[in-house]
Amino acid sequence: xxxxxxxxxxxxxxxxxxxxxxxxxxxxxxxxxxxxxxxxxxxxxxxxxxxxxxxxxxxxxxxxxxxxxxxxxxxxxxxxxxxxxxxxxxxxxxxxxxxxxxxxxxxxxxxxxxxxxxxxxxxxxxxxxxxxxxxxxxxxxxxxxxxxxxxxxxxxxxxxxxxxxxxxxxxxxxxxxxxxxxxxxxxxxxxxxxxxxxxxxxxxxxxxxxxxxxxxxxxxxxxxxxxxxxxxxxxxxxxx
Amino acid sequence: xxxxxxxxxxxxxxxxxxxxxxxxxxxxxxxxxxxxxxxxxxxxxxxxxxxxxxxxxxxxxxxxxxxxxxxxxxxxxxxxxxxxxxxxxxxxxxxxxxxxxxxxxxxxxxxxxxxxxxxxxxxxxxxxxxxxxxxxxxxxxxxxxxxxxxxxxxxxxxxxxxxxxxxxxxxxxxxxxxxxxxxxxxxxxxxxxxxxxxxxxxxxxxxxxxxxxxxxxxxxxxxxxxxxxxxxxxxxxxxxxxxxxxxxxxxxxxxxxxxxxxxxxxxxxxxxxxxxxxxxxxxxxxxxxxxxxxxxxxxxxxxxxxxxxxxxxxxxxxxxxxxxxxxxxxxxxxxxxxxxxxxxxxxxxxxxxxxxxxxxxxxxxxxxxxxxxxxxxxxxxxxxxxxxxxxxxxxxxxxxxxxxxxxxxxxxxxxxxxxxxxxxxxxxxxxxxxxxxxxxxxxxxxxxxxxxxxxxxxxxxxxxxxxxx
Numbered sequence: 255x256x257x258x259x260x261x262x263x264x265x266x267x268x269x270x271x272x273x274x275x276x277x278x279x280x281x282x283x284x285x286x287x288x289x290x291x292x293x294x295x296x297x298x299x300x301x302x303x304x305x306x307x308x309x310x311x312x313x314x315x316x317x318x319x320x321x322x323x324x325x326x327x328x329x330x331x332x333x334x335x336x337x338x339x340x341x342x343x344x345x346x347x348x349x350x351x352x353x354x355x356x357x358x359x360x361x362x363x364x365x366x367x368x369x370x371x372x373x374x375x376x377x378x379x380x381x382x383x384x385x386x387x388x389x390x391x392x393x394x395x396x397x398x399x400x401x402x403x404x405x406x407x408x409x410x411x412x413x414x415x416x417x418x419x420x421x422x423x424x425x426x427x428x429x430x431x432x433x434x435x436x437x438x439x440x441x442x443x444x445x446x447x448x449x450x451x452x453x454x455x456x457x458x459x460x461x462x463x464x465x466x467x468x469x470x471x472x473x474x475x476x477x478x479x480x481x482x483x484x485x486x487x488x489x490x491x492x493x494x
Numbered sequence: 495x496x497x498x499x500x501x502x503x504x505x506x507x508x509x510x511x512x513x514x515x516x517x518x519x520x521x522x523x524x525x526x527x528x529x530x531x532x533x534x535x536x537x538x539x540x541x542x543x544x545x546x547x548x549x550x551x552x553x554x555x556x557x558x559x560x561x562x563x564x565x566x567x568x569x570x571x572x573x574x575x576x577x578x579x580x581x582x583x584x585x586x587x588x589x590x591x592x593x594x595x596x597x598x599x600x601x602x603x604x605x606x607x608x609x610x611x612x613x614x615x616x617x618x619x620x621x622x623x624x625x626x627x628x629x630x631x632x633x634x635x636x637x638x639x640x641x642x643x644x645x646x647x648x649x650x651x652x653x654x655x656x657x658x659x660x661x662x663x664x665x666x667x668x669x670x671x672x673x674x675x676x677x678x679x680x681x682x683x684x685x686x687x688x689x690x691x692x693x694x695x696x697x698x699x700x701x702x703x704x705x706x707x708x709x710x711x712x713x714x715x716x717x718x719x720x721x722x723x724x725x726x727x728x729x730x731x732x733x734x735x736x737x738x739x740x741x742x743x744x745x746x747x748x749x750x751x752x753x754x755x756x757x758x759x760x761x762x763x764x765x766x767x768x769x770x771x772x773x774x775x776x777x778x779x780x781x782x783x784x785x786x787x788x789x790x791x792x793x794x795x796x797x798x799x800x801x802x803x804x805x806x807x808x809x810x811x812x813x814x815x816x817x818x819x820x821x822x823x824x825x826x827x828x829x830x831x832x833x834x835x836x837x838x839x840x841x842x843x844x845x846x847x848x849x850x851x852x853x854x855x856x857x858x859x860x861x862x863x864x865x866x867x868x869x870x871x872x873x874x875x876x877x878x879x880x881x882x883x884x885x886x887x888x889x890x891x892x893x894x895x896x897x898x899x900x901x902x903x904x905x906x907x908x909x910x911x912x913x914x915x916x917x918x919x920x921x922x923x924x925x926x927x928x929x930x931x932x933x934x935x936x937x938x939x940x941x942x943x944x945x946x947x948x949x950x951x952x953x954x955x956x957x958x959x960x961x962x963x
Contacts, residue, residue, distance in 0.1 A: 257581060257584075257585075258574045258575045258576070258581075258585065259575075261575040261576050261577045261785070262575035264577055265559075265575055265577060265785045265789050266556050266559065266560070268785075268789035268790070268792070268793070269555050269556040269559075269731075269789050269792055270556050271793070272793050324756065328759070381773055383773065384773045384774065385773055385774040389687065390687075393683065393686075393687050409756070410746075410756045411757075412757055418772070419771045419772050419773060422772065422773040422774045422775070423716075423720045423775050424720060424774045427716050427717065428721075445741075445742040445745070445746075445757075446739065446742035446743070449738065449739065449741075449742065450739075455702065455737075455738045455739070458703075459703050459705055459738075459763060459765040461764070461765060461766045461767070461768065461769055461772060461775055462719075462720070462762065462763065462764055462765070462775060463705075463763040463765070464716075464760065464761065464762055464763070465757065465761035466759065466760060467757045467758065467759050467760075467761075470711070470712055470760075471711050471712065471759055472627045472628075472675060472711055472712045473644070473711070473753070474628035474631065474645070474646055474712075475631070475649070475651055475654050475671045475674065476515075476650060476651050476671065477518075477519045477522050477523070477644065477647070478651075478671050480671050480672050480674075480675035481672075481675075482675070482676070482679065483627055483675055483678070483711075483712035483713060483714070484679060484682065484683075484686070484714045484716070484717050485712065485713025485716060485717075485759070485760065486713075
């Protein structure tokens, strides 16, 4: 580690030895013909479109519409339901996809409701031990993972996930199908707004925070979209 | 003697299929980017913002690196520093040996390419497996990436089909992209399952919160950083940003500029290893911070702009030279306009200075750059440094100076400031127009050399009765 410490000192020393402090804002005359640095918006709070430029004033139904449009465009499946009908919808989805099992947490609000009607569902599986004890099953035996979400982003059609001990990281990653439920009261307009409203920085970030905007995909061969590379092949979102 | 670079260019220009692959892909990427920025005013505002975020981070770089290190360490992530690729490789090797690990799986990382990590670790009997689909393909073909975002962009589906058939004879031959993708998924699943160590790059490192951010579509980044017991992230020291609130605008302009997506499928924010009570995730997370010439670039207030780069690849997508000669011609880790300014600064103008000649200075790269790096101005600056011995921190300054060329310019400049000599020379050239050489090497292989006029401009003006005295 002493090598690393030497490297650290050398690097920091070189960075600090710069005679004139590099300008914080772009050098004059640099870049395009647009006046650089004259726009005050860069210091404005991160509200509105794409992190602090112009504002959208989308109401809830517009946010739902945009979210659905963006998600559908990347082949996510969107189902609209309410607190009375979502369970039935989930049962339908499980049957339609011929799932043999469904991985979920029995302790979340949603998981409890599902557990209460276990008879209507395929085999319910719980992530009740560290992955090391059942990795093989997780990789080769689970058909779908069901998770809650921390919220959504309308502009980009995005789910916010903060995996935790109840709903660990691999639940939304390893099984071929990921079913997520999103409370539309927590559907924000932009990522910046979600970060601010939910006070991410003040609360402290979790081990792993995630934005998920559709099923796994790649365009690495001829820039042609193919779905289901390493993550879930299908993403199903139930909007409540 | 013809240089290696020119030799590559000649070879690659003679491959019509590869050129067609690039043309098609770059046209698509340019159109998709354009579709993401329908409002030019909004584009310029968000470019200003992204530029300011990156410039701000660079202006406080040493402090932010210390803050990043302190916060990552407090979060349980181990931070390592490396001045050279070799040091970085040895850090990774050390971690591998500590865990007695013989294999690792990699998410996409350009810094690992810069380190030559795969080659280095293979000497120690460690298998490095690329899991990004494009990287997986070129690793099978034993080729380097030809594009920083889409590494296998030079290959057609037929090329990939043949390659898969050759390497995996058990899988039936197919040119269907979905089927080939599913084959790769199956092969790599088993590797993810077994790999003790995962490697990733970093798109942004947030000093304020000690968070490593990864942008991707496939899930290889998530798998590499979630499934193996140990995660090692490698990145350049310039990737740090000050605040978490810097992330949303940077993420947005990155994905829109790179692939024309409003957002990628996954945006992965890692702030710690597995915490007590958590059931998965790596037990150890390491970050290797690599300098490799960056602190030297940092010392020049103009060249510093190079370090604003967020690696979107828009400059190469829009470069008429890159599109024609392809990424492999450059012979460097980073090709295209950003490579043209970055590589000579890292390796020296004596090594890669010739790249600065491979530009028409059309300005497209500077116009699309999301953080407004003035790439054409910097190319010009490096051309200048290549032939001058003025004070400069760029390695290899002056190494491209040719005595004959320097003498020619010097005498031209001298004669241009001595009217009698200049007029005599111009007159002489016009009188000797018939016998001056018309063969100007490469230039005249596809062009006719212009002939000098019968009379000089001065003579013609005098004939018209204009007196310049």
